Amino acid sequence: MSVLKGEGKVPILFGSSSIAVGTLTHRGYLARPDLTGEWPTIVIAPSEWGVTSAMKDICRRLARHGFAVVAVDLYRGAPPSRDAETEDAAESARGVPASRAANDLDAVVEFITNPAGFWSNAEAGFGVLSFGEGGRFAVPFAARHAGSALALVSTRLRAPEPERDLDGNELPVPDYPLTSIGSVVGPIFGASGRDDETVPLDDVMDLRRLAPHAEWAVYDGVGEHFTDDYTEGYDDEASRDVLDRLVSFFEKHLPGG
Numbered sequence: 001m002s003v004l005k006g007e008g009k010v011p012i013l014f015g016s017s018s019i020a021v022g023t024l025t026h027r028g029y030l031a032r033p034d035l036t037g038e039w040p041t042i043v044i045a046p047s048e049w050g051v052t053s054a055m056k057d058i059c060r061r062l063a064r065h066g067f068a069v070v071a072v073d074l075y076r077g078a079p080p081s082r083d084a085e086t087e088d089a090a091e092s093a094r095g096v097p098a099s100r101a102a103n104d105l106d107a108v109v110e111f112i113t114n115p116a117g118f119w120s121n122a123e124a125g126f127g128v129l130s131f132g133e134g135g136r137f138a139v140p141f142a143a144r145h146a147g148s149a150l151a152l153v154s155t156r157l158r159a160p161e162p163e164r165d166l167d168g169n170e171l172p173v174p175d176y177p178l179t180s181i182g183s184v185v186g187p188i189f190g191a192s193g194r195d196d197e198t199v200p201l202d203d204v205m206d207l208r209r210l211a212p213h214a215e216w217a218v219y220d221g222v223g224e225h226f227t228d229d230y231t232e233g234y235d236d237e238a239s240r241d242v243l244d245r246l247v248s249f250f251e252k253h254l255p256g257g
């Protein structure tokens with residue numbers, strides 16, 4: 001394998017992966033340097049469409065900068081259609097039980113911190129990266145693992161307004177990052193587009209008040225899901241910039257980075 005100009009510094013291995021933990025097998029996508037050594041490791045909680053080609057591309061790009069990256073299939077093989085509208089896909093993500101997602105993410109931690117492994121140094125700490133609705137699972141996950149560094153991209157921070165059933169009763173809404181961000185003791189980086197209506201600046205400011213150590217980048221003229229080249233909101237310049245920022249953030253805060 002070769003490294004393309006401007007895409008990083010190391011050759012990589014990548015592909016869909018079965019993650020065996022105990023008697024269970026979890027689905028995911030793994031990209032890591034194709035070199036000898038143990039690498040700083042990042043766990044990705046994907047956007048509402050799951051482990052898409054865009055998520056895989058981000059895994060590979062980060063791996064070319066010297067990280068081992070695992071994107072976890074929190075849908076367990078049944079994601080929404082890639083052609084689903086954003087809000088329909090978000091509703092599908094809200095249907096994933098938080099407890100099940102927590103178990104799946106914790107299983108991946110067991111996988112990457114296994115001392116029998118030979119490519120990850122996650123025993124000393126790891127990164128958590130989320131996109132879109134994946135932040136709902138990533139924030140409590142990072143809070144449970146004090147040695148982690150958390151990054152949120154295009155992530156809705158506040159729960160949407162609850163819907164009502166036929167009797168007019170409010171339907172339950174799951175917790176969102178503003179509920180638990182104050183429990184994250186490790187470093188935090190976030191990025192969003194100024195035109196993203198799901199991440200208004202007031203919510204970003206509320207997050208900064210709850211987690212004063214958090215850093216946040218806001219891109220002018222950019223909307224939601226700006227790193228996903230399948231969506232109308234994709235912005236190449238902002239996408240490249242946020243990747244550079246993610247590389248710098250994880251290099252600074254992960255062991256061996």
